[in-house]
Amino acid sequence: MPAIRLADRLLAEWVRRREEAAGHPQDCSEADAAGIRAGGDLAARIVERARALPGSDARLALIRRLLRAARVLAGLCVVVAGLAGAAAASSALSASTPASLPLVLLVVVSFNLLTLLLWLVLQPLSDRMPPGLGALLDRLSLAYARRIAGGGDADTASLLRTLSDGGLGRWYAAAVVHAAWLAFAVGAALALALLLSVRAYALSWETTLLDDAALTTWARVFSICPALFGIAGAETLPVTEANAARQGWSLWLLAASVVYGVLPRALALAASLFMLWRSQRALAGDLSRPGFARLRARLLPDHAELGTVDPAPPAPVPTAARAAPPAVLQGRVHGLSLEGDAGEASPVLPGVDWVWLGSVDDATSRAAVLHQLRDDTVDALAICVRATLTPDRGIERFVAELASAARAPTTLLLDGLDRLRARGEAAFAQRIDDWRQLAQRCGVAILHA
């Protein structure tokens, strides 16, 4: 899968910020479809969706404009710093005759090294730094970005926040500063190399304040690093009579400007670029962000509807409801429990003299009861049934068969109402109504305590 471009990642982050602030993802089925079409993992789909949202072209153009401006700014810094380095080196070299090695070193290397050390020291403290130069630069660059973005609305502000957030702004600033100092050091080293190659300079290690012994010590200290690269320094070259070995010292000067100026900055730049690259990769990559995670169901669905594979038959023609006959539960009443427990006793009802047929469940007991009802003289029939039972077609058919076999007033007696009521009032009312309709269709009375 090709790497996602920075502008696209920024766009996806920008969209997430907007959607999280709104509280819900923007509904745009075309964009969702584009994300699904893109395939790949969720991160790739999120980016593709962001690109397909309405208005994204303009936003992407704005992001590209800002990124271009950032690159131009960085380039400008590098060029100016490079020229400054060359100018500083040549003026330090020409400042006095003979040219002072400590002065050249001071100009070419020391500020560079000092600011680098300061930067290193402040890294762990960056969160609790008082607002200083960095914050001022930050504010200036934000103002600059705002001017390029051409507006101070909330949407643009959220883009600028995206740009400066998550280490992106911090490592971009670090990389630009390091690149500028690197350009300064390279410019200085090149200028030194050029001038020392084409002009004759007298070189000296002289100072006003330090005596010879101290100067020698300093020269030896500064020679340690170049010596690591095999460049001869104060150990072998004369310090007090430096001009006598000016070829050796000029080579040493070049090496020192590279070792103390170019190398550390190159390392710091590499580290900052790596961190910047990591911050860029982290954009639109943290799927535990709620704004991204919410898109999972839309862009990487875990199920898909297959629709109807076998359509419903035409709705049954409702049977004309017969007038519900009155419940007859007096005197001699045949009774049975439909789908009740085996050996279930008859309910106790005042004034009822039960002919109890027991519990009826399977096909055999059903056939036996129908047979008995047809043979007996039945004055009235009561069918006890649990109200929690779902009144289905099978029950309806059997109740109708029982009523017609009995040829007598039949009553459906609902019990277990407490259990039904425990499922909620709405469920209770619904189920009672379903039973009533079933009773009506079968032409039997219904009674529930």
Place this chain on the structure above:
Amino acid sequence: MNGAKTIEIAVVGHTNTGKTSLLRTLSRDTRFGEVSDRPATTRDVRGVLLLADGEPVVALYDTPGLEDAMGVSALLAEQHADAADPVAAVEVFLAGDHGNGRYEQEAKVLRQMLRSDAALYVVDAREPVRAKHREELRLLAACGKPLLPVLNFVASGEADAGTWRAQLARLGLHVLAEFDTVVYDARAERSVFERLASLLEDRRADFERLQASREREREALIDAACRAVAELLVDAAGARRHGALDADSESLHEQLRDAIRGAEQRCVDTLLGLFRFELDAYIPPALPLQQGRWQLDAFDPQTLRHFGIRTGSAAAAGGAAGLAVDAAVGGMSLGAAALLGAGIGAGWSALRSFGQPWLDRLRGEQRIALEEPTLALLAARQCLLLRALLRRGHASQDRVHTDTPQGWPSEALRQAVLRCRAHPEWSRLNGSADGSVPAPVLRHLVASVRALLN
């Protein structure tokens, strides 16, 4: 798909046992089909594909309920007794007029059974085992496909899973699963797929792939949900409103309350959206927000502690000494003494933490923030909601109910949230602040929320 076709599973059972509910919960889709506590709610056969990483693995088919298996069995015995085997008898029945159209619904079920690789027989475990169930199982067995009984509503007090197990064993069905479609249990869901895999051994790898993908996805959702709660708490803890000292403080409080209510509602929407429940499933009652507090009033010990830790780590023990003096004089000279005691480094921390209120007062401004009990309430409620959602099946039709929260859900969370109180710059509710919490702080908060879910 490993080149194999999707595994086709019919979901069958008596009417009103929760077949459509099972599909809703397995597909996490509250809108699949129609669900009601009535017979014959589903009258057609509808399918849903379960995908693993975007690829179809299992197709589930929701069928109408069996209502009159006895009638169908009687018809089969009467008219197709001469068929070569039970499957042939079912095929002849399907080719006929289904008892003059009386058994259209049952015919759809049997047709889908014959088309499928296996079937889930959904049982309402609250109902007693009856002859009609035995008849249904005999009829389904006649289709010659592996059948896995799934006991639904097992979380209900009325359920009698033991009797069902015993009765199903008597019918030769020893492998079954318990899965409540209303009260969700991830382990129960896994057991459904595991049992299916043991019935369709040659497709085990596909089931495992599906299950792995579903578990990964759920983990990711829970992570995101915990993060949403954590971010709400950071936002609320750092929320500030300020206005002129002589302005109407009630309107400031109202502004803060509105901001917090809005943030809480967004968090609730996010949680429901993540787990794909309808957005009206939970409505938080109005926040019993306490009076937002004056930060200049008695310095809160928590914030003090925070301050002490920060100066201690930043610069010097002198800062702590200065603090002790300040505590003795009631915090009135806090900023100044800390400055003297700790030097510039700690002094800057002091200014950042405590200089602001003094600056505000000098400027003639008042500034309010949330009281701790309100933060505790927000934390407790979101954690309860999250826990309730993790246990909610997509077939559930009731609104989400949460218990009345009792204080902080845990001490770890309390500590983590109170740390954020001194950081209005982390909150997204303060307009200009960019609301970026340091990653370790957020991770710690998320872990504290996550720990409450187990």
